[in-house]
Amino acid sequence: MDAIHIERLCKTFNNGRKALDSVDLNVGEGEMVALIGASGSGKSTLLRHIAGFTASDPAPSHVTLLGRPIQQNGKVAREVRSIRRDVAFVFQQFNLVGRLTVRTNVLIGALSRVPLWRRLIGRFPRAEQELAAASLSAMGIADHINERASTLSGGQQQRAALARALVQRARIVLADEPIASLDPESSRRVMGLLQSLNEDHGLTVVVSLHQIDIAMKYCARTVALRNGCVVYDGPSASLTPALLRELYGAAAEELLTDTTIDSDTDADTGPAQHTRVRQVERAAAHVEAASTRAAAFASVASS
Numbered sequence: 001m002d003a004i005h006i007e008r009l010c011k012t013f014n015n016g017r018k019a020l021d022s023v024d025l026n027v028g029e030g031e032m033v034a035l036i037g038a039s040g041s042g043k044s045t046l047l048r049h050i051a052g053f054t055a056s057d058p059a060p061s062h063v064t065l066l067g068r069p070i071q072q073n074g075k076v077a078r079e080v081r082s083i084r085r086d087v088a089f090v091f092q093q094f095n096l097v098g099r100l101t102v103r104t105n106v107l108i109g110a111l112s113r114v115p116l117w118r119r120l121i122g123r124f125p126r127a128e129q130e131l132a133a134a135s136l137s138a139m140g141i142a143d144h145i146n147e148r149a150s151t152l153s154g155g156q157q158q159r160a161a162l163a164r165a166l167v168q169r170a171r172i173v174l175a176d177e178p179i180a181s182l183d184p185e186s187s188r189r190v191m192g193l194l195q196s197l198n199e200d201h202g203l204t205v206v207v208s209l210h211q212i213d214i215a216m217k218y219c220a221r222t223v224a225l226r227n228g229c230v231v232y233d234g235p236s237a238s239l240t241p242a243l244l245r246e247l248y249g250a251a252a253e254e255l256l257t258d259t260t261i262d263s264d265t266d267a268d269t270g271p272a273q274h275t276r277v278r279q280v281e282r283a284a285a286h287v288e289a290a291s292t293r294a295a296a297f298a299s300v301a302s303s
Helices: 043-050 080-084 102-113 116-121 126-138 154-168 184-199 212-218 241-255 271-302
Strands: 002-012 018-028 032-036 062-065 068-072 087-090 172-176 204-209 221-226 229-235
Touching: 002 043, 002 204, 018 043, 018 204, 018 229, 032 043, 032 184, 032 212, 043 062, 043 172, 043 204, 068 080, 087 154, 102 126, 102 154, 126 154, 154 184, 172 184, 184 204, 184 212, 204 212, 212 221, 221 241, 229 241
Parallel strands: 032 204, 032 221, 087 172, 172 204
Antiparallel strands: 002 018, 002 062, 062 068, 221 229
16 A cells, blocks of 8 residues: 555646646655755645645645545545554744653654543653653664754754654654754764654655755665656666756756765675665666556546
8 A cells, every 4th residue: 555645646836836746656654765856846736735735736636645545636534634643744944842851752642542531731641751762762863852942053953843743643653854953963963863753663764855966875765856846756876967857957956965974884795785775676666666657547537
């Protein structure tokens, strides 16, 4: 089953600009997919539509998450809150409450499972408290559990946001440019943790990025947007500078910026390389399946 299934998604802003133009996309469970594009290409808009934050144009289209429609034909589903329990949205600006402790910010991910009276007085069950502590430990910031969120660095706040996704027990993570405001070292840590959520915890991850080198490093598959249209969907390794310049013209330079977030996990031999090979093969299989489904949908729509 696809974790995310999108057909003919369109969005037009009030000024008449087409933010999304007949987007078709399928993301399989357990995939980690990069969403790239120059500024204004539609990355954030697409992620917000996947999460059901924004309704699409009133035209034939639908977005399905884990087999459940979150919006269709321009209307967000009534069950959107229930569906969102499986979706963690990681924002560029972290969305933590600065005056609350890191522990409490992370426990917010468990609110849908906690009775109202516990929410009102802020008393979370012991099991949720232990889950929060374990999640912060997995993200490498357990030592900051009792500190106010406002005292953390940007990279630490983003890691707290990822810990909140674990506490939420989400099955899909949508990360909207999570490293845009971080330094190179913090960027490497956050991208590595997103990769860990995918590989170690089995979460489906879609992350929007500006730089293709980061997409190639952490994601086997990349979806490229330009002016609201999908202009490439395939293995990240195939996105050469020449192809990017063909797709984006002068705007390609924005995507080719060297971010220098190297780590010691880049060896091209051993289990890590075999894992990347399997990821590329899986990405290629999903692209082929998506093309088949899109062709079938177009045939039905035209009949």
